[in-house]
Amino acid sequence: MPSISYTSARELIGLITSGEVTPLEVMEDTLGRIEASNPSLNAFVFIDADRAIDEARAATESFATGRNPGPLAGLPIGVKDLEDVGGMVTSFGSVPFKDNVAAEDSVQVARLREAGAIVVGKTNTPEFGSTGFCKNRLFGATRNPWNLERTPGGSSGGSAAAVAAGMVPMATGSDGGGSVRIPASYTGCFGLKTSYGRIPMGPLPILNMNPIVVPGPLTRTVEDAALYLDCVAGYHPSAPDSLPRPTTSYLENLDRIPRGLTIAFSPTLGYATVQHDVMTRVEEAVSCFEEMGHTVVLLEEAIPNVVDAWSKLFSLNIYGTLNENIEKYGREMSRALVASLGEARSLTLEQLIEAQRIKTEQNRVLWNLFERFDLLLTPTMPTEAFAAGGPPPTEIDGRPISILDVVAFAYPFNLSGHPAASVPAGLTESGMPAGLQIVGPRHRDDLVLQASRAYEMARPWNDTWPVVP
Numbered sequence: 388m389p390s391i392s393y394t395s396a397r398e399l400i401g402l403i404t405s406g407e408v409t410p411l412e413v414m415e416d417t418l419g420r421i422e423a424s425n426p427s428l429n430a431f432v433f434i435d436a437d438r439a440i441d442e443a444r445a446a447t448e449s450f451a452t453g454r455n456p457g458p459l460a461g462l463p464i465g466v467k468d469l470e471d472v473g474g475m476v477t478s479f480g481s482v483p484f485k486d487n488v489a490a491e492d493s494v495q496v497a498r499l500r501e502a503g504a505i506v507v508g509k510t511n512t513p514e515f516g517s518t519g520f521c522k523n524r525l526f527g528a529t530r531n532p533w534n535l536e537r538t539p540g541g542s543s544g545g546s547a548a549a550v551a552a553g554m555v556p557m558a559t560g561s562d563g564g565g566s567v568r569i570p571a572s573y574t575g576c577f578g579l580k581t582s583y584g585r586i587p588m589g590p591l592p593i594l595n596m597n598p599i600v601v602p603g604p605l606t607r608t609v610e611d612a613a614l615y616l617d618c619v620a621g622y623h624p625s626a627p628d629s630l631p632r633p634t635t636s637y638l639e640n641l642d643r644i645p646r647g648l649t650i651a652f653s654p655t656l657g658y659a660t661v662q663h664d665v666m667t668r669v670e671e672a673v674s675c676f677e678e679m680g681h682t683v684v685l686l687e688e689a690i691p692n693v694v695d696a697w698s699k700l701f702s703l704n705i706y707g708t709l710n711e712n713i714e715k716y717g718r719e720m721s722r723a724l725v726a727s728l729g730e731a732r733s734l735t736l737e738q739l740i741e742a743q744r745i746k747t748e749q750n751r752v753l754w755n756l757f758e759r760f761d762l763l764l765t766p767t768m769p770t771e772a773f774a775a776g777g778p779p780p781t782e783i784d785g786r787p788i789s790i791l792d793v794v795a796f797a798y799p800f801n802l803s804g805h806p807a808a809s810v811p812a813g814l815t816e817s818g819m820p821a822g823l824q825i826v827g828p829r830h831r832d833d834l835v836l837q838a839s840r841a842y843e844m845a846r847p848w849n850d851t852w853p854v855v856p
Contacts, residue, residue, distance in 0.1 A: 391408070391413060391416055392420060392553035393553045393607065393849070393852050394556065395556060395606075395607055395608045395610065395611055395849060396459075396462055396556040396557050396606065396607075396608075396610075396611040396614060396615075397608070397610050397611055397614060399413065399462060399556055400458070400459065400460050400461075400462060403450070403460050403461050403462075404450075404455065404460055406450070409443075409447040409450070409461075410443040410444075410446035410447045410450070410456075410460070410461025410505070411440070411443045411444050411446075411447040413443065413461060413462075413463065414439055414440055414442075414443035414461070414463055414505065414507075415440070415443075417439075417463040417507060417554065417555060418434070418436050418439065418440075418507070420553060420554050421434065421507065421508075421549075421554050424532075424552050424553075424554060424855045425554070427530065427535060427855060427856050428529060428530050428532060428535075428548050428549075428552055428855065429511060429526065429527060429528065429529045429530060429545075429548075430465075430510055430511060430529055430539075430544075430545045430546075430548035430549040430552065430554060431465060431507070431508045431509065431510055431511070431545065431549060431554070432468055432478070432508075432509055432510065432511045432525075432526045432545065433468070433475060433476055433508045433509040434507060434508035435474075435475060435506075435507075435508055436507075438474070439463065439505055439506070439507050439508075442505045443461055443463075443505055446460065446461035446503065446505070447461070455503075456503035457501065457502040457503030458502050458503065458614065458617070458618060459499065459502040459503040459504040459614075459618060460503040461503060461505060462503065462504045462505065462556065462557070463504075463505050463507045463555050463556070464499060464504045464505065464506055464507065464555055464556075464557050464558055464559070465506075465507055465508060465509070465510045465545070465546055465549045465550075465554070465555045465557075465558035465559070466496055466506050466508075466509055466510065466546075466558065466559045467509070467510050467512055467542075467543050467545065467546050467558065467559050467560055467561060468480060468509040468510060468511060468512050468545070469512055469515070469516050469542070469561055470493045470495065470496060470559055470561065470602070471489035471490075471491065471492060471493045471496065472489060472492055472493075472496050472506050472509065473489055473490060473491045473492045474488065474489065475488070475489060475506070475508070475509060476488055476489070476509065477489045477509070478509075478525055478526075479512070479514065479515050479516075480511065480512045480513055480514045480515065480516075480523035480525055480526065481514045481515060481523065481524075481525060481716075481719075481720060482524050482525050482716075482719040482720070483712070483715075483716035483719045483720070485525055491590075493589065493590070494586075494587040494588075494589055494590070494619075494623045494625060494626065495559060495586055495587070495602050495619050496559070498618055498619045499559070499615075499618060499619060501618075502618040504618075507555060509545075510543075510544075510545030510546040510548075510549055510558055511523070511526050511529045511544060511545030511548075512541065512542045512543065512544065512545060513541045513542050513544070514720060514721050514724050515705055515708075515709070515724060516541070516542035516543075516561065516563060516566055516600075517542070517705065517721075517723070517724050517727065518541050518542065518723070518777070519540060519541045519542070519564075519565060519566075519569050519779060519793060519794050520538040520540060520541045520544065520773070520775070520776075520777045520779065521538055521539055521540065521541040521542065521544025521545060521548075521570070522538075522541075522775070522776055522777060523721070524719075524721060528775045528776045529544045529545050529548050529775070530548065530775045531548065531551075531573060531574060531772050531775065531819075532548055532551045532552040532574065532852075532853040532855050533551070533574065533575070533772070533818065533819055533820060533853040534772070534817075534818070534819060535775070535856065536774065536775060537573070537771075537772040537773065537774065537775055537819065538573065538772050538773060538774065538775045538776075538777070539551070539570050539573055539574045539772065540569035540570035540571075540572065540573035540574070540768075540772060541566060541569060541570065542561070542563075542566040542569075543558075543559075543560030543561065543562070543566050543567050543569075543570050543578075543605060544570045545558075546558035546559060546560050546570070546605045547560070547570030547571060547573070547574040547576050547578070547605050548570075548574060550574070550576050550605050550606060550607055551574035551575055551576050551607075551852065551853065552852075552853070552855045553852060553855070556606065556607060556611060557604055557605065557606045557607075557611055557612075557615055558604070558605050559602065559604065559605075560578065560602070560603050560604065560605045561600055561601065561602050561603065562578075562580040562600065562601055562602075562603050562797075562801065563599050563600035563601075563701055563704070563801055564599075564697065564701055564794055564797055564798040564801050565580075565768075565794045565796075565797025565798060565801070567579065567580050567603045567604075567605060567809075568580055568767050568768075568797050568807060568808070568809040568822070568824060569767075569768060569794060569797060570605065571605060571767070571808075571809040571822060572767035572768040572809045572820065572821065572822025572824075573768065573771070573772035573819070573820060573822075574772075574820060575811045575820035575822075575848065575851075575852070575853075576605050576606065576607060576809075576811075577605070577606050577607065577608060577609055577611075577612055577808065577809070577810060577811070577839065577843075578603065578604070578605050578606075578808065578809045579603045579604055579612050579616070579806070579807075579808045579832070579835070579836070579839075580601060580603050580800065580801070580806060580807045580808070581601050581602065581603045581616070581620075581806055581832055582601070582630065582804060582805070582806045582829060582830045582831075582832050583598045583599075583601055583628070583804035584598075584601075584626070584628050584629045584630040585601065585616070585620050585629075585630055585806070585830075585832055586601065586602040586603065586616070586619050586620055586629075587602075587621075587622065587623035587625060587626035587629040588600065588601070588602060588626050588629075589623070589625035589626045590625040591625070591626075591708075592708065593707050593708060594626075594627070595704055595707075596700075596703050596704050596707045597700040597701075597703060597704055598628065598804060599697070599700060599701055599704060599801045599802065600701075600704060600801070601801075602619075604616070607849055607852075608843065608849055609641065609810075609836060609839045609840040609843050610638065610641060610840070612808075612836065612839075613636075613637040613638040613641050613836050613840075614637075614638050616637045616832065616836070617636050617637050617638050620632060620633055620637075621633070630830070633833075635833075637832070637833055637836055640833060640837070641836060641837060641840045642837070642840060642841075643837060644834070644837035644838060644840070644841045645761070645834075645837075646680065647680060647681065647682070648676075648681040648682070648761040648762060648838075649681070649682045649684065649759070649760050649761055650676055650681050650682065650683045650684070650760060650761060650762045650763070650764060651683075651684055651685075651686040651756065651759075651760040651762070651763045651764065652673050652683050652684065652685055652686060652763075652764045652765070653685075653686040653690065653763065653764070653765050654666060654669070654670075654685075654765070654766070656689065656690040656692070656765060656795065656796060656799070657688070657689020657690055657692070658689060658692045658795065659766075659769055659792065659795035659796060660769060660783045660784070660786050660788055660792065660795075661766050661769045661770075661783065662769060662770045662771060662783050662784060662815070663784055664771075664815040664816045664821075665766060665768070665769065665770060665771060665812075665815060665821045666766065668812040668813040668814070668815065668821040668823075669765075669766045669812050669821065669822075669823050671812070671813065672810070672812040672813070672823040672842070672846070673764050673823065675842055675845050675846055676764070676838075676842070678845065679841060679842075679845060683764070684760070686756075686763070690749075690752060690753070690756075690799060691745065691748055691749045691752055691799075692795075692799075693745050693746065693749050693798070693799055693802050694791050694795075694798065695742070695745070696741070696742035696743075696745035696746055696749075696802060697798040697799070697801060697802045698791065698798075699730075699731070699734055699738060699739070699742050700742055700746075700802070701798075701801070702727045702728065702730060702731035703731045703734065703739075705724075705727070705728065705731070706728050706731035706732060709728060710728075710732070713725070713728055746802055746803075749799065749802060749803055750803060753803055753805065757828040757829075761827075761828075761834070762825060762826065762827055762834065762835075762838055763825075763826040763827075764823060764824065764825060764826070765796045765823075765824045765826065766796055766812075766821070766822070766823065766824060767796060767797070767809040767812075767821075767822030767823060767824040768793070768794070768796065768797075768821070768822060769783060769788075769792065769793065769795055769796065770783060770793060771815045771817065771819035771820070771821060772819050772820075773793075778790075779793040780793065796824055797824075800826055803829075804829060805826055805827060805828065805829050806826070806827045806829075806830070806831060806832040806835045807824055807825065807826040807827070807835065808824070808825045808835050808836070808839045809822040809823070809824055809825075810822065810823050810825060810839050810842055810843065810848075811823075811848040823842075825838050825839055825842075
């Protein structure tokens, strides 16, 4: 059997459908790689090997009888431990929920499985996705395949580590303040924060109070993310604000990027501080778009810093989910999470109205920006990955920063709902990945994917991955 450790999902599906490998052989190889690498990384926190083998055997038998299981034909995937897989524990990275067995699949997982994907297990996440690095009291810290002393980021850190380490070709993530793009940047993966509503959230115990968190894929190639989106996008009644299914395929249109785009580049959004060698890699990546024939304009005006509004509304979403459990389980949860929930509980009507005013002003600014520009480019993260157990850095190149300055480029587009992707921009001086963020007009996930694909073709990255001890 050919080596499949870093084979893309598309290539792996091609091998399966051509008969060069069977889904069962792929799954056995996958489980072997996880067994070898996971003790070093702690990317997966739950594996159901028997179920995965049974489903892979069934997919192999389907091919043998001339039936194709679907576009993801026997593909092994990981699922972030904030999302339900029927029959598996959804712990949310939280001690009180360590035995919380899900009754059914989430909409996204159900669609991936209907397309033929096989869930290997659950990937680690900070408690309720509340931090930008991947550590919790239940399972401990996840480590970055590029450097085991560093974090893969959060909150989809387990998924990113699993993909970057060659355990699985794709994994689910979710992004409420950078939680797909942060780990994509820190591990050299491709991560897509979809438009709000593009992939249905749910079923949820309570509908989101604010349109901030979205599901999205972590993959090694843009093609794989487009295929993933083709399988999961579209309206579902459990998510009343989900968008209709697109009328065309993201994958089929991936190489049809318009010519002569006008692109804005904002190195700081007017307020961020960026590590010097991260900025060097990002500027090199931006120049690639000029080499492709697009016009890149340095954006001089600042984008409103919406950190206070985003922070309040994001915390309110988590509080809405957990409010009935705080008194019962608060002592078993992290102090930082409990403190954040306490702040959310004390929000006044005036503070919520002010957050909405800030969001309205941000909408006006971005509305005007995307009338002038087709895309916006920024660094994904201001720094390279920091220590696996945290805390986040308090300074960048000697300049002091606040804790949320570490995600300065991510949360604005959760508040606004615009689609955004992180593509690898190269390695820093210490050999850690850095990311370029590509932001598109609202609902233009297709254009973000096309721009990401064009960049990937100009600067291929899928042949450079870490060696995991």
